[in-house]
Amino acid sequence: MERAGLLVPETINDQVWGTKGYQGLLKVQSEFGIDVFYKEGITSKAITEGAISEFSQKNVNLIFGHGEEYAEYFEQLASSYPDIHFVSFNGEANLPNTTSLSFDGYAMGFFGGMTAAHMSPNKKVGVIAAFEWQPEVEGFIKGAIIEEPETEVFVEYTQHWNDGEMALNLLDEMLLKGVDVIYPAGDGFNIPLIEKIKEKGLYAIGYVSDQSDLGQSTVLTSTVQHVDKLYELVAKKYAMGELEQGNQHFDFKDGVITMGEYSPLVDEEFKHSIQTYVHEYIETGKFPSEK
Structure with a gap:
């Protein structure tokens, strides 16, 4: 490489998804002692193609497209750059030099749902999520009902990772129904939602990052996706010639998903149970x- x-x-600099990707790039730089480059605001096929061309001229041979949109762009462009391996998220990778990564979100949602209930x-x-296909939503529902069968679970979707205004409106509607623990499963809006939940004196389950720093009396725990560790793992596989083409899935067992820090409000007996359940799942x- x-x-x-x-x-x-x-x-x-969003302190969630984008920041995690950049931290992963820095881990790759540190681990392999190589030059790394990044470009922000890459939102169309044309802009992506320009960025790839620029990277190619700099002898970049591993490109991470930090979002689901890049899977489609890479499938259309990768054949023109056979010396570059293209890595994206949550898409379809069918070419010899493309790989799509997915976090298996069901389990993290399950344990987050148990904690919430x-x-x-x-x-x-x-749950206020972005899209219906997110497996963490189904996991959250199941985990909540397993923990407390009488629990009511309300679910809404914004249809966009970054629609903070809609997410806040959906939050208001949920609060009117008496919902007191919210899982904001969208990396572009979870921080403002947690801040508002904190103002109301209610509880949240953090998403993507360990968000205990937003308030330990508010954030009961977080479902953490370690994108930085995943990028480092992928880079190691690539450097060793072991990075497979196609769709690759990662979970707790790979060390790239964990539960975050627990609030002091969460009792020790329950924390021990969750830790045991996670270990058994792995x-x-x-x-x-x-029950």
Whole structure:
């Protein structure tokens, strides 16, 4: 591997998804002692093609497209750059030099849902997600009901990762229904939602990053996707000639998904149970059954 590049649709300074990708690029730089490059605001096929051309001239031979949109762009452009391996997220990778990465989000949602239901005074919890296909939503619902069968779970979607205005409106609607624990499963809007939840004295489950720093009396725990570790893992596979073409899935067992820090409000017995369940899931792939 000579050099690596990163394309992000928004910014590396969002403190969530974009920042995680940039941290991953820096890990690759540190691990392999190579030059790395990044470009922000890459939001169309034409702009992506220009960025790839620029990276190619700099002898970049591993490019991370930090979002689902890049899977489609790379499939259309990668054949023109056979010496570059293209890595994207949550898409279809069919060419010999393309790989699409996916976090298996069901399990993290499941354990987040268990925590939410356990800590909900009203036994009403909610998910505000971006898209219906997110597996963490289904996992959250199942985990909440496994933990507390009487729990009501409310689910809404924004249809966009970054629609903060809609997400806040959906939050207002959920709060009117008595929901007291919210899982804001969208990396572009979860921070403003958690800030508003904090103002209301209610609870949240953090998403993508460990968001305990937003308030330990608000954020009960977080479902953390370690994008930085995943990029480092992918780069190691590439350097060793072991990075497979196609769609690749990663989970707790790969060390790239974990539960975040728990609030002091969460009792020790429950924390121990969750840690045991996570360990059993890593070992067996199985979840706790209904009580």
